[in-house]
Amino acid sequence: MSAENTADVRAGGAPLIEFRNVTRTFTTGKSSSVTAVDDVSFSVAPGEVYGVIGFSGAGKSTLIRLINGLERPTSGTITVLGREISRLSESKLRHVRSRIGMVFQQFNLFQSRNVAGNVAYPLKVAGWSKAERELRVQELLEFVGLADKAKAYPEQLSGGQKQRVGIARALAAKPDILLADESTSALDPSTTGEVLRLLRRANEELGITIVAITHEMEVIRSIADRVAVMDKGKIVEEGHVYDIFSNPRDHGEITFVGSALKDRPTAEDLSRIRQHTSGRLVTVSLKDSATVGAVLGSAAEHGVTFEIVHGGMNTTKNASFGLLTLALEGESQAVQQFVDSLKAAGPVQEVREGQEAQK
Amino acid sequence: MIDTYRNLDWDYYGPELIDALWETIHMVMVAFAISAWIGLTLGLLLYTTRAGGLLANAAVFWTVNFLVNTIRPIPFIILIAALQPVTIQLLGTGIGNTAVIHAMVWASSFGIARIVEQNLVTIDPGVVEAARAMGASRLRIIFTVILPEAFGPLILGFTFVIIAMIDMSALAGIVGGGGLGNFAIVEGYQRFRPEVTWLAVAAVIVMVHLLQILGNLGARKVLRR
Ligand SMILES: Nc1ncnc2c1ncn2[C@@H]1O[C@H](COP(=O)(O)OP(=O)(O)OP(=O)(O)O)[C@@H](O)[C@H]1O
Ligand SMILES: [Mg+2]
Numbered sequence: 249m250s251a252e253n254t255a256d257v258r259a260g261g262a263p264l265i266e267f268r269n270v271t272r273t274f275t276t277g278k279s280s281s282v283t284a285v286d287d288v289s290f291s292v293a294p295g296e297v298y299g300v301i302g303f304s305g306a307g308k309s310t311l312i313r314l315i316n317g318l319e320r321p322t323s324g325t326i327t328v329l330g331r332e333i334s335r336l337s338e339s340k341l342r343h344v345r346s347r348i349g350m351v352f353q354q355f356n357l358f359q360s361r362n363v364a365g366n367v368a369y370p371l372k373v374a375g376w377s378k379a380e381r382e383l384r385v386q387e388l389l390e391f392v393g394l395a396d397k398a399k400a401y402p403e404q405l406s407g408g409q410k411q412r413v414g415i416a417r418a419l420a421a422k423p424d425i426l427l428a429d430e431s432t433s434a435l436d437p438s439t440t441g442e443v444l445r446l447l448r449r450a451n452e453e454l455g456i457t458i459v460a461i462t463h464e465m466e467v468i469r470s471i472a473d474r475v476a477v478m479d480k481g482k483i484v485e486e487g488h489v490y491d492i493f494s495n496p497r498d499h500g501e502i503t504f505v506g507s508a509l510k511d512r513p514t515a516e517d518l519s520r521i522r523q524h525t526s527g528r529l530v531t532v533s534l535k536d537s538a539t540v541g542a543v544l545g546s547a548a549e550h551g552v553t554f555e556i557v558h559g560g561m562n563t564t565k566n567a568s569f570g571l572l573t574l575a576l577e578g579e580s581q582a583v584q585q586f587v588d589s590l591k592a593a594g595p596v597q598e599v600r601e602g603q604e605a606q607k
Numbered sequence: 608m609i610d611t612y613r614n615l616d617w618d619y620y621g622p623e624l625i626d627a628l629w630e631t632i633h634m635v636m637v638a639f640a641i642s643a644w645i646g647l648t649l650g651l652l653l654y655t656t657r658a659g660g661l662l663a664n665a666a667v668f669w670t671v672n673f674l675v676n677t678i679r680p681i682p683f684i685i686l687i688a689a690l691q692p693v694t695i696q697l698l699g700t701g702i703g704n705t706a707v708i709h710a711m712v713w714a715s716s717f718g719i720a721r722i723v724e725q726n727l728v729t730i731d732p733g734v735v736e737a738a739r740a741m742g743a744s745r746l747r748i749i750f751t752v753i754l755p756e757a758f759g760p761l762i763l764g765f766t767f768v769i770i771a772m773i774d775m776s777a778l779a780g781i782v783g784g785g786g787l788g789n790f791a792i793v794e795g796y797q798r799f800r801p802e803v804t805w806l807a808v809a810a811v812i813v814m815v816h817l818l819q820i821l822g823n824l825g826a827r828k829v830l831r832r
Pocket of ligand 2: 308309310430
């Protein structure tokens with residue numbers, strides 16, 4: 249029955265996961281409570297990689313655990329694979345869970361089972377026969393590049409290898425959704441890349457929808473299509489990774505994205521910059537870097553000189569983005585004209601010193 | 608000293624000692640075969656019904672916890688005496704090895720319950736969560752995740768309990784039972800023959816060492832360290 253629902257959802261292109269006004273409050277004492285997830289609504293389409301990023305304690309883990317019913321909402325509705333899981337009993341929930349794989353920060357491998365045994369466990373739960381299980385385990389270990397480690401036990405593996413086993417185990421029962429809670433936070437940068445590539449392949453080759461939770465911008469940048477920024481239980485920004493990272497927003501808040509990317513000058517940066525220039529400071533988005541480059545090349549024609557005082561480029565799953573802060577000197581009229589032509593090439597934000605400076 | 612033992616009446620003490628040894632082994636094995644299951648069940652109940660557990664249930668947890676805390680601290684010699692009416696009701700006799708086995712089952716079941724609970728709480732909750740996330744049922748998680756993950760420490764815990772049970776069985780003489788304890792008191796102590804008492808001591812020491820070696824080997828094999 250859950251299989252039929254899954255098929256319907258996919259055919260209709262309806263969201264695979266949908267949160268409507270979901271709140272989760274924990275009682276922490278007689279009269280105290282923590283609202284870990286606060287009136288959150290979002291949806292994830294089939295085949296999408298949805299990233300959730302935020303500071304520690306923002307409620308990310310609680311959010312992801314609500315998706316497979318490890319945590320129940322205090323209010324609101326959660327629909328996953330066409331079923332309203334917030335109303336399902338624990339035993340009905342098991343059917344939905346078997347369609348959702350989960351990868352953990354601390355890997356959570358069974359110490360009492362070897363690699364093959366770990367990967368085979370969800371298959372046993374799903375009732376696969378021994379012969380089917382053996383074939384599938386072999387296939388998965390090849391997918392994650394650990395075919396030679398089938399007989400090894402978790403303590404004999406490196407962190408990256410453990411997480412690859414974790415991913416193989418999560419993918420074993422051919423789930424529709426993969427949940428990754430800080431799947432790379434316990435790994436070093438090179439191993440992180442290895443695990444992220446694997447997640448990306450799972451999405452691209454197997455068509456699995458992924459929800460990835462992280463506090464590392466790197467993870468969002470390299471695998472996510474869309475991203476939600478969480479802060480104190482709420483989703484404060486949401487959109488395509490490319491847009492969120494490349495638009496200088498004007499509301500002047502210290503956003504997670506801004507502070508993580510260090511893409512705009514801080515107050516200290518500004519005072520240092522001001523020591524050697526008095527020009528007009530603007531931040532330009534490199535959404536279309538070729539056009540911006542062309543405009544910069546024409547600076548002399550405008551009678552304007554510019555200096556790059558801050559910024560850089562970053563690469564997402566399928567595009568590059570970045571912000572450049574420029575100090576422009578020349579006739580104020582000429583500078584204004586130059587800024588107008590920059591605006592034609594991409595969003596431009598005035599750097600307002602003192603109040604606007606980012607932490 | 609060697610002469611003392613060379614001149615001992617082995618034709619008499621030899622068979623007596625072996626009989627006593629077998630009686631001890633018999634008492635411990637029968638009692639353990641029963642209490643291991645009761646203790647394991649109670650320990651699993653304590654672990655799973657605690658707040659935040661798989662089968663969280665305050666009433667069950669409180670009841671089992673209370674029972675364990677009530678029965679476990681009773682000194683074994685008092686327990687034998689106190690249980691005698693129950694023993695008679697249940698087994699038709701209040702004396703002999705059977706009566707001792709009965710008391711040993713009570714004492715060790717509740718001891719095992721605590722040891723099982725203590726070993727289970729050290730399991731990483733993450734693996735239980737992983738199994739839940741895969742859609743495993745609670746019973747399946749108990750039998751295919753929780754118990755296997757704790758198997759190594761459980762072997763050591765059970766070894767500890769068996770050794771404690773050898774200790775308990777030594778009091779069998781009080782209610783007309785046999786075994787090494789009775790042998791040491793009746794043949795040695797009461798007849799002022801310390802060298803005979805020491806035969807029982809030696810037998811117990813050898814038994815305990817062998818058990819501990821076996822337990823350690825088993826745990827090492829399971830834990831792979
Ligand atoms: N079971 C619980 N009982 C009480 N409070 C909880 C519980 N789980 C989470 N919280 C609280 O909810 C808030 C959000 O926690 P959560 O683990 O979801 O954050 P997070 O964004 O995943 O943080 P991190 O990046 O550190 O993992 C925190 O204040 C936390 O203390
Ligand atoms: Mg977390």
